[in-house]
Amino acid sequence: xxxxxxxxxxxxxxxxxxxxxxxxxxxxxxxxxxxxxxxxxxxxxxxxxxxxxxxxxxxxxxxxxxxxxxxxxxxxxxxxxxxxxxxxxxxxxxxxxxxxxxxxxxxxxxx
Amino acid sequence: xxxxxxxxxxxxxxxxxxxxxxxxxxxxxxxxxxxxxxxxxxxxxxxxxxxxxxxxxxxxxxxxxxxxxxxxxxxxxxxxxxxxxxxxxxxxxxxxxxxxxxxxxxxxxxxxxxxx
Numbered sequence: 001x002x003x004x005x006x007x008x009x010x011x012x013x014x015x016x017x018x019x020x021x022x023x024x025x026x027x028x029x030x031x032x033x034x035x036x037x038x039x040x041x042x043x044x045x046x047x048x049x050x051x052x053x054x055x056x057x058x059x060x061x062x063x064x065x066x067x068x069x070x071x072x073x074x075x076x077x078x079x080x081x082x083x084x085x086x087x088x089x090x091x092x093x094x095x096x097x098x099x100x101x102x103x104x105x106x107x108x109x110x111x
Numbered sequence: 112x113x114x115x116x117x118x119x120x121x122x123x124x125x126x127x128x129x130x131x132x133x134x135x136x137x138x139x140x141x142x143x144x145x146x147x148x149x150x151x152x153x154x155x156x157x158x159x160x161x162x163x164x165x166x167x168x169x170x171x172x173x174x175x176x177x178x179x180x181x182x183x184x185x186x187x188x189x190x191x192x193x194x195x196x197x198x199x200x201x202x203x204x205x206x207x208x209x210x211x212x213x214x215x216x217x218x219x220x221x222x223x224x225x226x227x
Contacts, residue, residue: 004153028221031213032213034215034216036218041220042220042221043115043202043204043218043220043221044154044202044218044220045218046215046217049213049215059177068177078205087153087154089153091213096159096166096167097142097144097159097161097166097167097213098156098159098167098169099156100155100156101153101155103151103152103153103154104151104153
């Protein structure tokens with residue numbers, strides 16, 4: 001069964017303090033790994049899709065990377081508006097269209 | 112692109128009552144998904160439609176749950192004889208795709224169900 005584990009569960013940073021969020025996964029043939037951002041009371045908002053080990057994607061202060069067992073979401077010089085829960089999900093060959101999500105990392109950026 | 116719309120945003124019901132939620136996907140999207148999310152957890156897959164056909168259902172979807180997408184546009188999720196364990200955020204998502212492609216899902220802001 002496909003599984004995703006995210007760490008840490010919660011992370012507090014000062015504005016400008018760079019860090020990384022981890023997403024470890026086991027999947028029966030990876031079709032895609034997805035990162036989403038979720039604000040309180042809202043649905044997840046799509047950030048990136050990664051398809052194969054070695055791939056990287058960037059958007060503003062965020063960069064996502066992928067290996068065969070994990071993905072990292074690097075956040076560089078974060079701002080308070082980057083505070084949110086970041087969700088990682090995988091789509092495997094056996095799960096057809098189903099995404100399996102991790103529990104998320106709750107990120108707080110203090111000004 | 113007006114986004115995925117869900118109605119109602121909040122629903123409070125008594126145990127044993129039936130509830131129905133509606134989802135309007137992005138207009139050109141042919142795929143529609145329902146997920147459930149409890150506090151502090153990631154979304155869990157419930158079911159998936161391609162056009163009007165329900166192609167996949169999770170083991171989480173007990174016989175009290177039923178979903179429809181009658182004309183391949185909007186969808187409804189009904190929960191019969193609600194239980195306190197059904198309290199959660201019910202998220203709808205849509206995407207445009209064919210076959211095995213994995214275009215990203217666009218989520219609505221959910222319906223928060225509280226069963227008292």
